[in-house]
Amino acid sequence: MDSVNRGGTGRLWGAFTAARERAEPDADLLGRFVRTRDEAAFRELVRRLGPTVFGVCCRYLGNSADADDAFQTTFLVLARKAGTVRPPGRVAAWVYGVACLAARKLRQTRQRRQLREVAVPHPPDRPAPEGEMDTELRPAVDEELGRLPDNFRLPIVLCGLRGLTIAQAAAELGWPVGTVATRLSRGRAELAKRLARRGITLAAIAAVGGWSELVAGVPLRLIEQTVATATGGSVPPAVTALTSEVVNAMTWAPLRQLGLGLLVASAVALAGGAIISNGIAAPVPNAPIPDAKPTPGDTKPALDRVEWNMVAGLLRQASVRKEIGLSPDDYKTLVEFRKERRVALKKRLEAGFQAGGQQNGGGVQKARGQQNGGGPGDLAAAEALDQYLKGQRELEVEVAKKAAEVLSPAGVKRLKQAVLQAAGPRGLLDRVAIRELQLTAEQEDRIVAALGPVRSPLNVIQNARLERTAQEQDAVLETALKVLTADQRKRWEALVGKPLPTADLLRANPTSEESMADLSGE
Numbered sequence: 001m002d003s004v005n006r007g008g009t010g011r012l013w014g015a016f017t018a019a020r021e022r023a024e025p026d027a028d029l030l031g032r033f034v035r036t037r038d039e040a041a042f043r044e045l046v047r048r049l050g051p052t053v054f055g056v057c058c059r060y061l062g063n064s065a066d067a068d069d070a071f072q073t074t075f076l077v078l079a080r081k082a083g084t085v086r087p088p089g090r091v092a093a094w095v096y097g098v099a100c101l102a103a104r105k106l107r108q109t110r111q112r113r114q115l116r117e118v119a120v121p122h123p124p125d126r127p128a129p130e131g132e133m134d135t136e137l138r139p140a141v142d143e144e145l146g147r148l149p150d151n152f153r154l155p156i157v158l159c160g161l162r163g164l165t166i167a168q169a170a171a172e173l174g175w176p177v178g179t180v181a182t183r184l185s186r187g188r189a190e191l192a193k194r195l196a197r198r199g200i201t202l203a204a205i206a207a208v209g210g211w212s213e214l215v216a217g218v219p220l221r222l223i224e225q226t227v228a229t230a231t232g233g234s235v236p237p238a239v240t241a242l243t244s245e246v247v248n249a250m251t252w253a254p255l256r257q258l259g260l261g262l263l264v265a266s267a268v269a270l271a272g273g274a275i276i277s278n279g280i281a282a283p284v285p286n287a288p289i290p291d292a293k294p295t296p297g298d299t300k301p302a303l304d305r306v307e308w309n310m311v312a313g314l315l316r317q318a319s320v321r322k323e324i325g326l327s328p329d330d331y332k333t334l335v336e337f338r339k340e341r342r343v344a345l346k347k348r349l350e351a352g353f354q355a356g357g358q359q360n361g362g363g364v365q366k367a368r369g370q371q372n373g374g375g376p377g378d379l380a381a382a383e384a385l386d387q388y389l390k391g392q393r394e395l396e397v398e399v400a401k402k403a404a405e406v407l408s409p410a411g412v413k414r415l416k417q418a419v420l421q422a423a424g425p426r427g428l429l430d431r432v433a434i435r436e437l438q439l440t441a442e443q444e445d446r447i448v449a450a451l452g453p454v455r456s457p458l459n460v461i462q463n464a465r466l467e468r469t470a471q472e473q474d475a476v477l478e479t480a481l482k483v484l485t486a487d488q489r490k491r492w493e494a495l496v497g498k499p500l501p502t503a504d505l506l507r508a509n510p511t512s513e514e515s516m517a518d519l520s521g522e
Contacts, residue, residue, distance in 0.1 A: 025089070025172050026092055028088075029042075029045050030088045030091050034082045034083045039227065042075075045075075047223060050071070052095075052096055052099075052161045053096070056100055056103055057070040057103050059141075059142060066107075066110065069106060069238050070103045071226065072222075072225070072229055072230075072236070073239050073242045073243045074099040075230050076226075076230050076239065077098050078091075078095055079231065081247075089173045092161075093150070093153060093158070096161070100142055101249060101250070102242060102246050109242075109245075140200055141191075141200075144195055148194075151183050151187075152186060152190055154183075155169055155180050155183050158172060159180075160188075166184065169184075174431075179441040179444075183441065302432050302436040302495060303413055303432070305431070305435075306419055306420055306430075307419075308400035309396065309423075310419065311396055312338055312396065313507070314418050314422060315403065317504040317508055319500060320500060320504065323414055324407055324412075324418070325411040326406070326411070333402075334399060338395065338399050341391075342395065345391045414497065417495070417496050420496050421499065422505045422508055424477065425476045427496070428481075428492070429448070436495055437495075439488075450476070450480045451476060452476070461506050463513045470502035470506055
């Protein structure tokens with residue numbers, strides 16, 4: 001058979017998927033590809049995720065050739081941005097988001113082209129099998145699913161579209177099985193409400209084959225062609241153009257509101273999670289995804305799992321330096337090291353912008369995505385920005401490691417605690433905290449509700465409101481802590497240690513006025 005036909009064979013496909021994926025989760029395959037560019041690992045990802053991606057492309061585009069182009073573009077973007085998918089267990093939902101974006105972009109391009117062209121006969125769209133989902137229904141499901149919070153969207157994508165069991169989805173996401181089951185149920189209920197507002201019921205989906213009807217068989221020749229393209233083969237011109245447009249949308253859309261200086265600050269603000277991976281294709285989740293429960297014999301201290309973040313901003317604070325025991329001479333050495341590395345990174349970024357502008361026949365501003373289109377230089381400039389952001393995240397870790405070399409073990413521990421405290425009330429939803437406190441799914445949801453909307457990184461923390469903002473943050477934290485039991489609260493206090501001044505923690509935030517001044521002063 002040239003493709004895997006899933007119409008009416010959802011159970012058989014689920015059993016096949018379960019048997020094949022017991023050996024190696026998606027996250028492990030992605031890790032292999034990131035580390036060694038393992039072609040076999042990438043091919044398996046295309047085979048696993050392909051039916052979901054191809055289903056999206058066919059629903060949006062219908063036309064076979066266009067659906068093929070969007071399919072190849074999705075996996076070409078994955079190959080180029082694989083290292084930005086965090087945590088790796090979210091790769092299925094991340095790829096689903098990219099597929100939706102690529103299909104929408106291509107549909108918009110096709111519509112613009114058709115408006116310009118004289119009416120001519122077009123190739124027939126892919127024929128719809130008898131009983132297939134209505135053409136109005138199919139895109140609506142993708143649109144509403146894409147608008148769900150990640151806590152609900154991820155289980156639906158993995159269990160509903162990917163065909164994983166709840167246990168397999170829990171392993172991929174690092175969530176307890178009960179949490180996945182609860183969020184899958186609540187997510188489907190929320191999706192049903194949203195679809196109902198558009199006159200669609202989940203019964204309509206069930207009537208035409210259920211969730212299995214939302215995927216499509218992928219021709220084997222398309223799988224092989226996609227793998228070859230993504231791992232170094234020649235890229236068709238149409239796919240090159242669409243890839244450039246998708247990468248630009250993922251990279252530039254959230255940054256066009258900013259000048260380059262604030263762009264740099266936002267990059268650092270999201271140093272712990274790539275601005276690319278959390279862009280249009282995969283929105284920032286309402287809460288970080290927790291790790292799986294500790295395995296027997298896992299005695300690694302909780303603070304050892306804390307990822308370095310905002311270290312440079314924390315070290316600027318005299319109260320933090322005193323608390324961790326960092327000497328003035330050692331601090332000066334760290335400042336010089338960081339400055340030299342960041343100057344080099346910014347030079348490479350500007351060189352990439354310049355090269356992109358020259359390829360497009362324009363200057364640096366054109367390469368920065370301020371022009372419409374998607375010339376060959378746009379992709380080069382976007383890749384230069386990718387490398388810059390990656391370099392910023394790596395530098396943050398390097399600064400932390402250099403600081404750890406001169407600090408005592410107690411000082412390193414205190415710095416890790418400062419990193420957790422700097423996350424503010426949302427530190428309660430850090431993977432380390434969720435694991436250490438053993439929060440239930442209900443507690444997580446109550447904490448999310450107490451915290452309110454995620455603060456946009458574009459909102460600068462103003463010096464004039466610093467004390468007021470600190471008081472507001474302290475009040476929110478106290479409200480969230482009321483969700484914990486007495487024992488959990490004691491464990492939280494032991495985890496984060498003695499509270500540092502909240503105003504200093506806010507100054508350490510990369511979107512504070514102090515951080516902006518630090519950037520512009522280089």
